[in-house]
Amino acid sequence: MKTLDTLQLKAKSAEYRSKILKYIYNAKAGHTGGSLSITDILNVLYNRIMNVSPDNFDSNDRDRYVQSKGHCVEALYVVLADQGFFPEEDLLTLCKYNSPYIGHPTKGVRGIEQNTGGLGHGLAICCGNALAAKKDHSGVKVFTILGDGEMAEGSNWEAFMFAAHYKLDNLCAILDYNKLQITAPNAEVMGLEPIDKKLEAFGWAVRHVDGHDIDALTNTLSSLPFEKDKPSFVIAHTVKGKGVSFMENTLKWHHGVPTDEQLQIALAELSIESPNQVPA
Amino acid sequence: MVTTEIKKGLANLEVFSATLQALAETDKDLYVVTSDSRGSGKLVPFGQRYPDQIVEIGIAEQNLVGVAAGLASMKKKAFAVSPACFLTARALEQIKNDVCYSDNAVKLIGISAGVSYGALGTTHHSLHDYAVLRAINNISIVAPADNFETEQAIRTAAKMDSPIYLRFGKKNMPENLAPDDGSFLIGKGRVLSEGNDFVFFATGEAVWPCVEAAQLLHEKYNLSATVVSMHTIKPLDTNLIKRLASAGKPVITVEEHSVYGGLGEAIASFMMQEGLHNKLKIVGIPDEHTVHGSQNEIFKHYGLSAEGLMNTAISMIRP
Ligand SMILES: [Mg+2]
Numbered sequence: 341m342k343t344l345d346t347l348q349l350k351a352k353s354a355e356y357r358s359k360i361l362k363y364i365y366n367a368k369a370g371h372t373g374g375s376l377s378i379t380d381i382l383n384v385l386y387n388r389i390m391n392v393s394p395d396n397f398d399s400n401d402r403d404r405y406v407q408s409k410g411h412c413v414e415a416l417y418v419v420l421a422d423q424g425f426f427p428e429e430d431l432l433t434l435c436k437y438n439s440p441y442i443g444h445p446t447k448g449v450r451g452i453e454q455n456t457g458g459l460g461h462g463l464a465i466c467c468g469n470a471l472a473a474k475k476d477h478s479g480v481k482v483f484t485i486l487g488d489g490e491m492a493e494g495s496n497w498e499a500f501m502f503a504a505h506y507k508l509d510n511l512c513a514i515l516d517y518n519k520l521q522i523t524a525p526n527a528e529v530m531g532l533e534p535i536d537k538k539l540e541a542f543g544w545a546v547r548h549v550d551g552h553d554i555d556a557l558t559n560t561l562s563s564l565p566f567e568k569d570k571p572s573f574v575i576a577h578t579v580k581g582k583g584v585s586f587m588e589n590t591l592k593w594h595h596g597v598p599t600d601e602q603l604q605i606a607l608a609e610l611s612i613e614s615p616n617q618v619p620a
Numbered sequence: 621m622v623t624t625e626i627k628k629g630l631a632n633l634e635v636f637s638a639t640l641q642a643l644a645e646t647d648k649d650l651y652v653v654t655s656d657s658r659g660s661g662k663l664v665p666f667g668q669r670y671p672d673q674i675v676e677i678g679i680a681e682q683n684l685v686g687v688a689a690g691l692a693s694m695k696k697k698a699f700a701v702s703p704a705c706f707l708t709a710r711a712l713e714q715i716k717n718d719v720c721y722s723d724n725a726v727k728l729i730g731i732s733a734g735v736s737y738g739a740l741g742t743t744h745h746s747l748h749d750y751a752v753l754r755a756i757n758n759i760s761i762v763a764p765a766d767n768f769e770t771e772q773a774i775r776t777a778a779k780m781d782s783p784i785y786l787r788f789g790k791k792n793m794p795e796n797l798a799p800d801d802g803s804f805l806i807g808k809g810r811v812l813s814e815g816n817d818f819v820f821f822a823t824g825e826a827v828w829p830c831v832e833a834a835q836l837l838h839e840k841y842n843l844s845a846t847v848v849s850m851h852t853i854k855p856l857d858t859n860l861i862k863r864l865a866s867a868g869k870p871v872i873t874v875e876e877h878s879v880y881g882g883l884g885e886a887i888a889s890f891m892m893q894e895g896l897h898n899k900l901k902i903v904g905i906p907d908e909h910t911v912h913g914s915q916n917e918i919f920k921h922y923g924l925s926a927e928g929l930m931n932t933a934i935s936m937i938r939p
Pocket of ligand 1: 487488518
């Protein structure tokens with residue numbers, strides 16, 4: 341169905357990251373660190389795993405992706421534009437007056453399934469999607485990306501219980517585990533370890549993966565469900581700010597906006613990974 | 621004036637359950653979603669008849685609403701059923717974001733609403749629901765007064781492609797407070813009787829005492845009142861309010877809700893902005909720790925009984 345090779349996908353990730361930074365720079369707003377953190381996951385989901393495209397977006401049989409960590413919407417916008425859901429230049433209006441491209445996902449943008457932004461909401465909606473797909477025997481798969489800070493929301497744990505109870509093996513939740521949240525490392529704010537054992541105890545099938553390794557992500561997400569009758573939980577070990585040396589693992593880039601100079605340095609770093617990338 | 625004897629019917633809850641069963645017979649996309657509330661929701665027969673169309677969530681109201689939103693976005697008619705007190709407080713952010721903002725046409729059913737669980741205490745009362753939901757965009761708010769309105773509202777809700785909140789109580793209500801003239805519509809007030817001296821705008825289970833108060837006013841004082849079931853609190857039937865208030869009669873609003881933010885304040889706000897400066901009383905539950913007791917006793921305590929409403933009406937014309 342989708343036939344880009346790994347080298348091409350790696351180049352795409354670098355392009356996506358460059359675009360994320362350019363549009364955040366233009367908007368003077370955005371969740372930079374987290375968007376760079378989930379770029380490779382979205383890349384693999386949209387280019388290799390999910391059956392969703394502008395052509396089938398109005399069909400009830402499309403796969404669903406709900407971004408529970410809605411604030412990292414810039415990564416999603418860039419990937420959706422690349423998939424052809426809307427013209428990429430629309431993103432020049434990001435966060436501008438009356439633009440549909442606001443700082444969290446909304447259905448006003450084609451390709452977006454649900455309006456998210458409040459944390460701890462996406463997974464429950466996905467549970468409803470996955471249950472409906474089961475009832476319909478439609479084969480629809482449902483995906484979400486959760487933030488690690490978001491794991492403290494109690495509503496997630498209600499949904500974890502539900503998904504296991506209803507054996508939603510067409511549901512996959514991916515944890516963007518960059519170990520940082522807005523205030524400090526998760527371990528200081530509200531520790532979530534041992535997160536794998538917790539999810540296993542909640543009845544999920546759990547796998548760890550390098551959240552920036554295209555092949556590893558592909559292998560993991562191609563082997564869903566990990567266990568029949570169990571929802572799948574992917575702990576994607578990621579780096580906040582991935583791909584830009586001075587942003588990586590740095591708290592201030594949670595929603596830091598690059599200066600002109602920082603943007604140029606970042607684009608130069610990313611262009612090494614993607615020979616096709618033309619700096620802004 | 622209403623002169624015919626009002627026939628006592630079932631609890632609106634029972635009518636809700638029967639109506640859903642009737643609808644589910646032919647609609648396999650209709651789902652009931654409950655939070656360990658199928659007993660209090662009178663949905664045990666539904667679950668027995670349509671085990672594939674009932675989704676048990678357990679005691680987790682946030683998940684109830686989130687899952688219902690997910691079902692609705694997959695083209696299911698999801699009725700999320702939970703005591704109104706929990707549904708509209710615990711799960712308020714899910715209602716705001718996952719249902720209303722995301723435009724998922726969930727049918728939110730608040731059971732045992734208002735002070736139906738009177739003696740169980742404030743944890744179990746919902747006297748805030750109209751107020752909080754009125755301030756959220758993209759949701760209709762409906763409180764049927766009798767069995768007829770309940771069935772009509774549920775049947776309409778099943779067809780709606782936008783969010784709706786419906787609430788009712790446990791007590792037996794009249795079958796029908798007025799003959800069906802075929803004009804029931806969500807968003808349109810229902811004039812149960814027309815009179816010369818007062819206008820009662822009431823909603824939900826506070827309508828019946830207004831009908832009785834109108835009878836008392838007639839019997840004891842030879843006064844007559846218009847009684848309107850404003851089953852839809854939002855969108856408000858402003859045309860009807862304007863028509864009935866324009867003659868300048870004293871207006872009494874009555875609701876099983878806080879006096880803050882509900883039907884009364886909605887009507888008062890509209891009237892003030894229209895320049896309709898009628899005498900106006902908002903009858904509801906005052907801003908205090910609510911007294912406990914049965915729904916009837918609480919109604920009586922706060923003047924929502926037939927006698928209390930009659931006295932309020934009289935006080936407006938005889939200072
Ligand atoms: Mg994080």
